[in-house]
Amino acid sequence: MFQITKHQLSFVRRESRPADNIKIALVQELYPKRIIGRTAGQGIYAGRFDHSQEPEEMRSDVRSLLERIPDTADMGLISEHPGNKVSLDIFQEQADSRQQIIITRLGHYLHAGSGAATNSAAVFTPGNDPVIIDQISFSEEDLKFYAEGKLQRGKEVHIFFTPIGNIGIISCHDYTNADILYEIARHDLEILVVSCFNPATRLFIQYALADIHRLSCFVIISNIANYGGSGVFAPFRYNGPKKASLSLGGAVAYTQGESSAFLEVDLPLAELRMLRQKERQGRNPADNRCPWTPIQPSEEYSMDGHPHYKQELGKPDYLVNVDLAESGYVPNHDQDALNIGVAQLKCMSEDDYLNHFYCISCSPNAPRFIKEIQGYLEFLAGKLELSGQKLDFLIFPEVFLPLTMEADIREFSRRFNTIVIGGVEYDPQPVTLESPEMAQGSNRCFIYVPVKTGEVKRFQYNKMTRSQYDARLPETVNGKPANFIMDKGSQLMRFSYGMHWSFGLLICYDYSHFDIVYKINRGDSCHMPLDMLFIVANNPDSQLYERCCIADSHRYYQYIVMSNVAQFGGSGVFGPIRTPGFRQTLLGAGVGAEGISIATVNLANLQAARKAAKIVPESSFQRKPGIFQMTNPSWQE
Incomplete structure (x- = not known):
């Protein structure tokens, strides 16, 4: 299908550039309408196969674009322009003379040697030949050209290991492809660059805001000014005075709507590396000297060694498949459409959790709480x-249901x-517990499935990772x-x-x-993504998870259901x-x-859309x- 190609690059940065930061210059310019025009009713630009007659x-236009990139920049990104494909020598000259990495989109590009046409971006680095990055995944417009034999797919995903950082560079529609992201994310990326010619700007921004959290790297999007949406995104939030104000979670700078724009941003790469190192050492990276508040990364970037969950995902039995029909489940109505109840209710207080080892039914406040839940169920x-x-x-939040409600x-x-589906409390601890630190419990979810015999079968899934909120005790006397x-x-x-x-x-x-x-959706790249993914949460950063839900619901083309506590x-x-209203949202509940x-x-409409050619x-x-x-095996060569 595709392979990872690594580029080990060595060049000397200019002494005038700061050691701690790398400077990014991003030029978002109009793609000339006189060349392409707009396709009525579709919101896309067409006709990019018409090679320039001028x-x-x-080339003069390209020189003007490059002049906007200052000498002090380590990396320059230029949006797609008809002149880019006939100006490779100009881009390379700037990369060599200024010791810069230059990234630009070529669009539909005719390879001189093979005669093949691809949808491509290009990367120019000091002292090296240009690297043409051919798009692997196609939009519907490109699929039409592919069917006509006019366009070929790329077969490589490119990662550059450079003096300014580890950079993955992908082309437009490849950013929608979870298979490509899964492979590229395995190579300790520090910067992910997405070079676009793309009208779905809001979707790509949601992608970026989700990926900076999960991949703990910078994401840079370059798009044409006709669409906007170029931006730089970081895995931390900028602190205002006394850390009282935070920027939009991770968005350092971005554009919206049709506009020519120039962005110049300092990426604190040294801060990213410091944060990763401190988090892996179990130290608090968010001290008063740091101008950033990190967005909590995954365990891959927050602990030393090989995380437990990665070890388990590497085993052959990590994925359990349950056939509900074989288990005896029989639906009582037509299954083309399913009704889903989402509970957003207040959980018990933090003290009720911390003082009772997350066995909330052990709290004296439990009877009132149980009565409230029973009241909601009766209603x-x-x-x-x-x-x-x-x-x-019916789905409930994380660590929410007392075990004493099993019968209800x-x-x-x-x-x-x-x-x-519901998150349940931890088991009660033995009376003879030697010390609080010796308590033991698991964060789990019970899945109750009614079967035709009148019984209800119960399945259990245990959380594979540990967040900063799991299995806590009250603070010690020294705080x-x-x-x-x-x-x-150990299993999904x-x-x-x-x-x-x-x-x-x-x-x-x-x-x-x-x-x-990725693994629960795709297994080992052989499964069709799930139709529905349920997220059981008790998470203060609900806005971050909403962005992840929006991004994943498109990237896997599935429904995602999240139940969080009302707080x-x-x-x-x-x-x-x-x-209408909030994008991609059938149901949304606010704080409180x-x-x-x-x-x-x-689901019938979802599955029909999945199978549709267009x-x-x-x-x-x-x-x-x-x-x-x-x-689709028809193109897997």
């Missing part, structure tokens, strides 16, 4: 009985033929944090109802790990759909809102991501 004029049951509506799924949950599941032992899970779970639909689930911090999300909000149902809301997801403009679904070209 090469000297175009929901009455609503379902009066309306006759079927409820296929089973009865609701049996009575309404509902699959119930230091304390923890007890957490038993981590996929559930399917025959060939009709499938779902999986992740618990909170597991969702912060790109490879976990933090952000619960919702997200999909690869065009919706309490209740159990019901949304309907049409998504028509009037469809309620978004255009498909690149992963569905990877699941």
Whole structure:
């Protein structure tokens, strides 16, 4: 399908450039409308196969664009322009003379040697030949050219190990392809560059805001001014005075709408490396000397050695597949559309968790809390009985349900033929516990499945990672944090109802790990992504997870359902759909809102969109991501 190509580059940075930062200059300029025009009703530019008949004029335009990149810049990014493809020598001259890395889009490019046409970007580095990066994953417009034999796919993903950092560079639609991102993320990236000619600017910004968290790297997007959306994104938030104000989570600078723009940004690469090092050493990187507040990274970047979850994902039995039909589950209505209940309710207080080893039913406040949940279940049951509506799924937040409610949950599941997914408390600790640090527990999720015999089967999934909120104890007398032992899970779970639909689930911090999300969806690159992914959360950074839900719902073309506690909000149902109001959102709950809301997801329409050769403009679904070209064996050579 494709291979990773590594480039080990050696050149000397100019002495005038600061050692701690690298300077990025990004030029977002208009793609000339006189060359291309706009395709009515589709919001895209067309006609990029028309090679310039005015090469000297175009070369002059390119020189003007390059003049905007200052001598002090380490890296310059130029948006696509018709003159780029006839100006490779000019780009290389600037890279050599100024000791700069120059990245630009060529668009549809005719290779002189082979005569093959590709959709390409180009990378120019000091003292090296240009590297042409051919796009692997195609948009619908490029697929048309590919079917006509006019355009060829790329077969390489390029990573550059340079004196200014480890840089992965991909081309436009490849950013939608989870297979490509999974492979490129395995090489300790510090900067990911996405060179675009792309109208889906808001989607790509959501991608970037999700990826800076999971990959703990900088993301740079370069697009044409006709669309906007170029930007620089960092895995930390900038601190205002007294750390009282924070920038939009990780967005250092970006553009919106049609506009010519020039961005000059200092990337604190030394800070990124320092943060990674401190987090791996278990030290607090967010001290008063640091102008950044880091966005909590995955365990891959926050601990020394090989994380537990990576060891488990490397074993042959890491993925458990459960066939619901074989287990005895029988739906009680047509399964083309499923009704999903999402609980966003207030959890117990932090002290109730910390003082009882996360066994909240051990707290004296538990009876009142249990009565509240029972009241919500009774209200929901009455609503379902009066309306006759079927409820296929009901999801609760992380570490939320007391074990003493087992009978209530089973009865609701049996009575309404509902699959119930919920995070449950830790087991109670023995009375003879030697010290609080010797306590032991697991963060887990129970999945209750009603079967035709009238029973309710229970499955269990244990969280594979440990966040800063797991298995904590009250602070010590000197104010230091304390923890007890957490038993981590070893397997992911996929559930399917025959060939009709499938779902999986992740618990909170597991969702912060790109490879976990990828593995539950794709296995070893052989599975079709899940139809639905449920996220059970108790997470203060709900806005970050909302962005991840929006990004993943398109990248895997699936519905994502998140249940968070009411104190933090952000619960919702997200999909690869065009919706009025908040993008890709069927259901959304704000901070403090309490209740159990019901949304309907049409899986028949989702599966039809997945199989469609083309998504028509009037469809309620978004255009498909690149992963569905990877699941199509017709082009895998």
